[in-house]
Amino acid sequence: MNLPVAPPVAPMLAKAVKAMPSQDGTLFYEPKWDGFRCIVFRDGDEVYLGSRNERPFTRYFPELVEAVKRELPPRCVVDGEIVVIAGQSLDFDALQQRIHPAASRVRMLAEQTPASFIAFDLLATGSDDLMEEPFSARRARLEEALAGAGRSVRLTPVTQDERRAAEWFEMFEGAGLDGIVVKPGGLPYTPDKRVMFKVKHERTADCVVAGYREHKTGPIVGSMLLGLYSPDGRLHHVGVAASFPMKRREELVEELAPYRVGDSGEHPWAHWAEVAASDRQTGAMGGSGAAAGQRLPGAVSRWNAKKDLSFIPLRPELVVEVAYDHMEGERFRHTAQFRRWRPDREPKSCTYEQLERPVVFDLDDVLAR
Template identity: 65%
Template sequence: MQLPVMPPVPPMLAKAVSGMPDGALSYEPKWDGFRSIIFRDGDELEIGSRNEKPMTRYFPELVEALKENLPPRCVLDGEIVLVGASGDRLDFDALQQRIHPAASRVKLLAEQTPAKFVAFDLLALGDDDYTGRPFAERRAALEKALAGSKAPVHLTAATQDKATAEQWFQQFEGAGLDGIVAKPLEGSYQPDKRVMFKVKHERTADCVVAGYRVHKSGPDAIGSLLLGLYKDDGGLASVGVIGAFPMKRRQELFEELQTLVTDFDGHPWAWAKQAEGERTPRNAEGSRWSAGKDLTFVPLRPELVVEVRYDHMEGERFRHTAQFSRWRPDRDPESCTYAQLEEPVNFDLASVLETGRPQAPSSP
């Protein structure tokens, strides 16, 4: 492989902002998948990742699709996504399962849950390095390069109209998207630099604190608090964690929570006693994604309620780590149910994928 931009390349990043920014910007949907830079030189193709390690072997169906749809020599930035079984939302949990060490399993999942690639930037084309050029020029070249592409290779939607972006922000969440990314039109491609902007949904929920993990620095500080919400059948579901506390506060929390420490007998997650030292209330946390991490936890009587901030749900859980907001001593733990959560209105994912598709040049 010999390209103007060679792997590995860390992708350009975005910094979070509280509202839709103004200015000479291109607004795009924020896709919820695996960030990936694609390197193609003829029959050679590599699928890069956020951590710069190749993911090529995990997506054989995309390797073939990318060879069919991309220019012979190019480097593209984009996102690998997976459409859920319902066909109308992205499914990040199912996408995670695609990273599997067994070749036979990879082959089976490629057939059962094929992925898609959504392109949103161009780093190189032919012998030309585009990273120093303004985004407006890169976007125009990307549209031209993908004019003849077909699913499962897509071009992300983009607009320079802030009002349209705000509409997308509300609508596209119903298809499982994550928010909006805004890119300066005159900006160059800067690997590993937070020079873009991202606007994500933020909501609050009152959750039960049902356990904690100790901090890696020692046994007398809290690493994270395990959160739960009650289901209709009365069971307490594990929905995520909070853990961004200053060290002094971690130590104070450890002392404060000792009065609530219990054993697994009678605890809502009593079954975890059988797997003590191996996993947490979320079975998937004991997977290859957490290899080498100590996932044991200390059970607490579910009497403490905390209000947290979150962006959106993935199934029964918070998609990303929640953030501490405040303690709620006024709330009854049994009142912390899924009914309090805001649900986005469903939106057709297929229309989102097709919004950015460029038209092939017309014949003269």
């Protein structure tokens, strides 16, 4: 490739803030997309899809490579997000399935669950390196560059109206978006630096602690496995709580020891190991361990097939309150944050019914703005 900005480039990042930054006359507000961050490099028929960790996505999304050739300028570098749109909203589970080692499955999934690219920054076009230009200028050039785009490459909406951004924050969650990104208009493109701002939803839920995984450094708690009961009485794995200080990880081992299960066959997730073994034999990739309609905590990781996802089972008697940003299907999209133990709650009362569900919003309406 012969571009003014060459791959790999680490994307510019955002730091989390509790409240929406007030408009000072320079800020731009955008929806926060929930997908795979990607910087697209195109030089004629050469296309490179760079991931957040600067490794290529190119082989996993052949349909996007062709879309870039059809819908982006002949020579450009564009920052954005790869998403899978299902019906009216984003489908992150389907997007995760796209990372697969088998070329035949990559081709099949490209047809069954085609990805789209949501563009939100322009690093270069033609022979012009725009990284030192202010964001306000890059956004204007991006709108020009995407004037001929179609359905596979889309331009993210943007506003400088703080009140409208607050409306978007509440409204767009129903389409699968998880917050607002705020960009100072004078900001140059700064790779791998948290110079933007992001505001995300935060809610709390009471969950059953049904096990834990050990930390990579040794026999201390790495993450606690969380569960919620469905109406049919089955305990589903919905995510993990982690990010404990090292001293606290050591203390948790002693606190959880009385709840360890002697016979794992009595645990509600006992059959996850059979599912994991089957996945390994068939080459299936996934992290949910779903079987017979139940979410389980173990299977082959699609990111690292050698990663140990085994866990130490606990009697499902402890309840913990955790904070989370939003749900992806029936699980927490990101790692939940420990808030406090809830000895006053009965484990069986920890059901999906307590979760707040956002009003559904059509993704096409989001992009039309």
